[in-house]
Amino acid sequence: MKKIYTVIAISLTMAFTMVALQAQIPDIKGGAKVTGINASLAKLKVKFSHDSKVLPEAESTEKLIRSIASTINKITKSIPAGYSLYVIGHASEPGTDEYNKYLGTMRAKEIRKRLNKAGVANNVLKIKSNGEAENKRAVTFKVLKD
Numbered sequence: 001m002k003k004i005y006t007v008i009a010i011s012l013t014m015a016f017t018m019v020a021l022q023a024q025i026p027d028i029k030g031g032a033k034v035t036g037i038n039a040s041l042a043k044l045k046v047k048f049s050h051d052s053k054v055l056p057e058a059e060s061t062e063k064l065i066r067s068i069a070s071t072i073n074k075i076t077k078s079i080p081a082g083y084s085l086y087v088i089g090h091a092s093e094p095g096t097d098e099y100n101k102y103l104g105t106m107r108a109k110e111i112r113k114r115l116n117k118a119g120v121a122n123n124v125l126k127i128k129s130n131g132e133a134e135n136k137r138a139v140t141f142k143v144l145k146d
Contacts, residue, residue: 034143041141044068048137053106069118083143086128087112090136104129111139
């Protein structure tokens with residue numbers, strides 16, 4: 001009788017292990033895909049002047065926005081289900097945490113607006129602010145799990 005219980009226990013353990021592994025496979029595949037996408041997105045950055053939430057109306061700015069829009073439009077179909085593309089606003093240290101979160105949000109919204117004009121669908125981009133957490137005056141892009 002002891003052997004039967006041992007076999008049942010081993011079988012149940014193996015079954016639970018297989019179920020757990022199968023549940024992880026989509027996340028592993030999605031995670032690997034996201035890592036590759038984020039490596040491409042890491043090269044994209046829009047810098048802002050100190051305490052500014054708008055970009056200058058210049059040809060170089062428009063060229064940068066068009067280039068970013070092109071890259072985003074190419075990768076959006078590759079983003080796995082359960083993940084979204086975030087436009088992340090950053091600020092530098094001067095100012096309160098609350099103000100820097102606000103400034104980061106406004107910067108991200110400005111870039112999303114410009115990207116929409118350049119042909120990126122509004123529903124593709126989500127907004128996030130890191131405030132002064134990374135001490136940059138910029139907007140970056142990253143695919144994150146919902």
